[in-house]
Amino acid sequence: MDYISPAEVAETFVSSGATKSFLPATQLLVRGFLSGALLGFATTVAFTANAQGLPPIVGAVLFPAGFAMIVVLGLELVTGSFAMLPAAWLDGRAGLPRILGNLAWVFLANMIGACAYAAMYAAVQTQFHHAPASGAGALIVAAAQAKTLAYRKLGADGLWLVILKAALCNWMVCMGVVMGLTSRSTLGKILACSLPIFMFFALGYEHSVVNMFVIPAGMMMGAPISLSDWWLWNQIPVTCGNLLGAVLFVSLPMLSLKRTTGVAALPLAPDPLLEPQPEAVEA
DSSP: OOBOOHHHHHHHHHHHHHHHTTOOHHHHHHHHHHHHHHHHHHHHHHHHHHHTTOOHHHHHHHTHHHHHHHHHHTOOOHHHHHHHHHHHHHTTSSOHHHHHHHHHHHHHHHHHHHHHHHHHHHHHHTTTTTSOOOTHHHHHHHHHHHTTHHHHHHTHHHHHHHHHHHHHHHHHHHHHHHHHTTBSSHHHHHHHHHHHHHHHHHHTOOOHHHHHHHHHHHHHTTOOOOHHHHIIIIIHHHHHHHHHHHIIIIIHHHHHHHHHHTOOOOOOOOOTTSOOOOOOOOO
């Protein structure tokens, strides 16, 4: 059968987190780069739909295509790792140094991929900076300002607001990771993982990797945003909120589900993009 029970999903979730902790930096960089760029592509598709006069909900329906590609291809997205790796650590299946190193590499790779696509997208939208951004490009400029300058105007309340929106966002993003584990078929994975992603995007919550594209792209197309505006009023608090939401609302419940169902621990999940390797044991 295609459907996988919740007990099996919980065990696979933790086992996959342990497997991720042993991936080499080169793999994390390649997979993370692709993930950052793919979310950039998905974001521009959503904004293009909005620029064509379609209701914003249409963009939310289209956006999960990028996340589905990441899930199906087994790529690395730091927001999903924020849930899987802490769960593996709390279950005693991965060491803290490996987890921190993994998250750092994936965060960097997501940033490089998202910014690289942002630079190329901005060049296309502005005809290599010979014309002002219009259409979807203009919407991205406005969104970049809303994600930074609007929070700055609110002061401390703006920081708390962006952290809360980021926590709610990654609750759904990490549920997308979980839902992707409920099916063995490609179509089943795509449909299942897309549902929570549609929800967070439609609600306008804050995703750190999406913002790695939107804000730099907006800056490159003329948004009056400084580096400090980007990092202090969005990237840092959003990353913290994404981590908080992932651990509180996904890692801990999935770990609890795994432990209460009594499913036997699986060996480290094989990685389809790597040659089969013996199970690694951390000292």
